[in-house]
Amino acid sequence: MSVLVGLVRHGAHDDLGTWLSGRTRDIALNAAGRDQTAALARRLAGRGIAAVHTSPRRRTVETAAILGQGLGLTPEPQPAWDEVDFGAWSGARFADLEGDPAWRHWNAARATAPTPGGETMAAGADRALAHLHRLAERGGGGPVLCVSHCDVIRGVIARVLGLGLDNILRFEIGPASVSWVLSHGQGTAQVLTLNGTE
Template identity: 45%
Template sequence: MATTLFLVRHAVHGLVDQVLCGRTAGVHLGEAGRHQAAQLAWRLGQARLAAIYSSPLERAQETAAIVAANARLDPVIEDALTEIDFGAWNGRRFDSLRDDPDWRRWNTERGTARPPGGESMGEVQARTMRWAESASDRHPDGAIAAVSHGDVIKAMVAAVLGLPLDHYGRFEIGPASLTTIMLWRGGASLLRMNEAVA
């Protein structure tokens, strides 16, 4: 028996590529994001989902709510799926971080670096993979969706593929994309990555 896990990056919002939103509250989907979420809902409507889980952050919850409504499910808020805790960098504009040596280290040494006052990507990977194993046990032989964040999904993909976290930059997880993993007791495989639906 195996569980199909659709990892969904939340749909687009107005601060993508400008601000490191992290765990900043009050970041909501705009019109384009709601359209993307509707496209995700249509795509996932074919999957006969048993459950939809979501990061507690607004942009993820709003994406999950649209997908869940189409599937006639209630999204389940799951803290393990939340964004990386970027500590002092939460809410900073990317251009203000460019010359920070800690920022440069974070982007070249994800396996060992840590944001000031935040969590490491290794910690993110551990918490999300524990959740995935538990979710697979709850939904054996079913399909579930988890709405989360780009780097969180990258950490999970790296775990499934056995890639060092320093290689996180070698693949992309775009807004409103689907990445599909098959999970079974003691193993996992990547079926599709960064599937664009909108």
């Protein structure tokens, strides 16, 4: 059994580029984010989307709600797609984190670097990837949208492509983008498209 999965990053919000929102700053979408997401819903109409799964954070729930409304679906919360638990870094300003050697190490060595009291990049990527494979093993129905966060989606894409997690900053996952992955279950999948915003 295989399933087509659209990995959707939440729409834009006012923390982008300034704060590491993480699981602490439960920020809402801004007007641009709502518009981006509505445009994505229009692009996805007619594609036979069967379900919308979402991280429990406010920005992803709002994104999923807009998609669901446009596609006639009720989003389903799925903790597997939650943001990486950044521990003590969650809710900090990026400008403040830049002076932290541990933060610089994290960004240079995502495969092995720890977070202060949170989870590893590997743990975040692997829990989401396991859910993606379960979708295929469950079988049936059309494509599924999974609304999540930049690092989680990057981690899943890296795992599917066989890239080390140290390389995830080499590709972009923009707000309200969709990356399509075909999951065959049993730990196998293919990346079909990346960071689609048009």
